[in-house]
Amino acid sequence: MPSSDPNAKNAAGLTPTESRSLSERQPEQHEQTILAAIKDLYTCNPTENSYQVYAPDAVFHDPVGIAKGADAIRAQFNGLVKLFPRADIGKFRVLENPKSVPKGTILVDQDVSYFRDPKAAEPTKTVNSLLTLHTNSSNQITEHFEEWDHKRETDSSDGFLGYLNESRKKLTASITDMLVGKEPPKKS
Numbered sequence: 001m002p003s004s005d006p007n008a009k010n011a012a013g014l015t016p017t018e019s020r021s022l023s024e025r026q027p028e029q030h031e032q033t034i035l036a037a038i039k040d041l042y043t044c045n046p047t048e049n050s051y052q053v054y055a056p057d058a059v060f061h062d063p064v065g066i067a068k069g070a071d072a073i074r075a076q077f078n079g080l081v082k083l084f085p086r087a088d089i090g091k092f093r094v095l096e097n098p099k100s101v102p103k104g105t106i107l108v109d110q111d112v113s114y115f116r117d118p119k120a121a122e123p124t125k126t127v128n129s130l131l132t133l134h135t136n137s138s139n140q141i142t143e144h145f146e147e148w149d150h151k152r153e154t155d156s157s158d159g160f161l162g163y164l165n166e167s168r169k170k171l172t173a174s175i176t177d178m179l180v181g182k183e184p185p186k187k188s
Contacts, residue, residue: 008152011061011132011145012107013100019130019150022095022107030139031106035094038131041077042112044087050077055140062129062146063153073144086118090126106133109150 007015014022027035033053040050051074059066060073067076080087095107108131113123130150134143147153 010130010147010150010152011143012105012130014098014150016130016150018098019095019107020109022098022109024093025096027094027106031094034106034133034135034139034141035108038108038133039089039092041080042087042110043089044081044084044114046074046077046081053139053141054144055136055138055142058141058144060144060146061153063148084114084116084124086115088113088115088123091128102134104135104137106135107131108133 009015010019012019037050037053040046051070054070054073056070057068058070058073059068060076061067062076065076067073089110089112091109091111093109095109097103097105097107101107109128110131111126111128113126116124128149130145130147132143132145132147133141136142
């Protein structure tokens with residue numbers, strides 16, 4: 001559940017207004033593999049290589065779940081394919097990092113249209129989100145935050161309701177991890 005405070009800082013340490021106003025930039029060469037994998041994941045076309053960009057102990061945090069570890073992250077995106085066999089990225093902007101954002105962080109503003117029926121002309125849902133990708137010295141993602149409409153998600157620091165929301169996300173990710181295979185889905 002997004003924070004109701006319009007000035008709440010997102011995972012990039014910026015307000016939604018600030019992160020939306022960042023200029024687009026060209027990706028650096030060492031970022032291109034990560035960004036190609038992210039596009040594969042969000043277009044529901046994961047391959048084995050898509051998951052190689054994550055450190056073994058990486059954390060993925062989105063409005064639906066919190067997955068810890070590369071295998072749990074794998075299950076989240078493999079599960080996405082089961083819900084939406086097709087997804088199209090309408091906008092994918094790599095953003096300039098302000099000085100307040102740590103080096104090794106990649107910020108992406110994206111619009112993804114999800115289709116339950118892959119042959120449908122209109123998407124089931126379109127989501128704008130800010131991706132905040134923290135990387136290590138090996139150019140692997142250590143933390144992957146997805147925040148819809150660039151808005152910070154409530155967490156345990158937001159009191160009891162935030163604690164409940166965070167617990168629900170962890171439970172959702174755990175159930176998905178138990179029910180979804182680790183191999184990238186085969187395209188039919």
